[in-house]
Amino acid sequence: MQAPSIGGVMLPRGKGETVRLSRGASLTDFAEKINANPASLVQVMFNLGEMVTATQSVSDETLTLLGEEMNYIVQIVSPEEEDRELLESFSIEFGEDEGGEENLVARPPVVTVMGHVDHGKTRLLDAIRKTNVIEGEAGGITQHIGAYQATTEVNGEDRRITFIDTPGHEAFTAMRARGAKSTDIAILVVAANDGVMPQTVEALNHAKAADVPIVVAVNKIDVEGADPTKVRGQLTEYGLVAEEYGGDTMFVDISAKQGLHIDSLLEAVVLTADAALDLRANPDQNAEGIAIEAHLDRGRGAVATVLVQRGTLRVGDTIVAGDAHGRVRALIDDKGNTLEEAGPSTPAMVLGLTNVPGAGDNFLVVEEDRTARQIAEKRAARERNAAFAKRIRRVNIEDLDKILKAGEIQSLNLIIKGDASGSVEALESALLQLDVGEDEVDIRVLHRGVGAVTESDVNLAMGSDAIIIGFNVRAEGRATQMAEREGVQVKYYSVIYQAIEEIEAALKGMLKPEYEEVELGTAEIREVFRSSKLGNIAGVLIRSGEVRRNTKARLIRDGKVVAENLNIEGLRRFKDDVTEIREGYEGGINLGNFNDIKVDDVIATYEMREKPRG
């Protein structure tokens, strides 16, 4: 008996081993991992009804399906995980403070300012910068490097706060979508004369999704008609309840224009950080953090602003940032002063990199130039490979069940955009009431709003693995392109019940499947043949049902199960390989490596089938 083959090409069967593949891998990558000929995998896919070339990047499902067919467990590795492993291969553990509790020192909170258009984000960042920025020694020309530090006195102590100097949540979500956590606290700016507006809600949902505490700055209180109380009332609806109303969110009334109560706002940030977060880091280790901004400067070459998250960055350090590397030639703060070093939560502009890292890329200091270069090169190669990947697979309605089975998500995250607040609310409440059975799957609406699907929605969806629902609205041109590029699904509906029906159906499939064993057939061993290549072959008579190739089996001797979890690896009738043999017929069974068979033993075959849901 031969090993199963398809079209003359040997099918490389595994023994249930795990094969790890990067997202977007090709059949050639797979073949390399299992030491097989890529052509044989192309053939297997063809037999499964999919035309795939050997070098083309394929979806997660295709890789999984292929694995199942060949008896391998495929594990898809995300880019973040891959990067962690890359660093681990150099014995670097990124994102961990070295040492124990005793090595940790308090660090300033890192703050992002968010809010609706024209509510005063830029003005506020300028006001803070003007009044509270730490005096530099030389006092160079102020420049926007993407972040700055301010000080404020709280309970007689000078406290520092780091501000990300790009107003709006776009930068925040773009970084988060890349897996970087840049912000400890969000300041939500709401103009008191305008009240809560769509982007206010969007911003607060972004912060909530990232689990970042919010401090509300009620701005423009100098303007006539300003109504700070109304803002408090409005935000209550979104779960932000002011402290004075018994909630735990600090609200501060300010005027960015007149510089009113800026200190109170900074104090509120510090108090919120103290109450809600334990912001500490080890300053005595190699520096690590993220790149916030980067560009190519004609005179200075690649220039990147980094935020140190732990350790201390020093001039002369060897550094890798994304796929850039180099020696730190100079560190410069936001006032143009040169720095010798930058500790936790300190932003600094770095000169000396070979090229420009992306915003949200991580950076780290390594001991040797060679290590830095190797890490950067490996990352660059990976980026190139990823660029070949046609489509990054994210959550989509059609494959919800598979994605859930793979354990990739536990909840269905949705962003709902619609033409009117009434319809959006109706859709949301209907969806939240869907009976998804024994609450195995949560439906979470991360954001809802009236208007077109925007790039910001797509960003939020990317960062939270969400599906966007457009109800009687469409996506803006750039948002459509971005969603396509990033593989974020946007589903459009114009009738509420259709939306609900489709999602309910997807969820039914999405519920974790239950499996039951189904007996297929039994075979009585009449004779045992010995083959030099395959070991013992059972000559059998099928007593009941049918015996199929590639199914599970157990061996029964004198009414007792003597071996479990065997595989029907080969099946023959006379000289031919067959896929099944039915009751009453004779044939040969090869149980792979298992050779302990005797005449009169019974091979009972079964398969695990998904239980239909009631």
Ligand SMILES: Nc1nc2c(ncn2[C@@H]2O[C@H](COP(=O)(O)OP(=O)(O)OP(=O)(O)O)[C@@H](O)[C@H]2O)c(=O)[nH]1
């Ligand atoms: N009267 C008054 N005007 C303010 C205040 N804060 C900001 N403004 C004005 O409001 C307008 C918008 O302020 P920006 O700081 O540009 O608002 P923004 O939120 O950064 O706006 P975008 O960048 O467009 O999202 C400007 O004309 C500011 O001068 C304030 O406290 N009082």
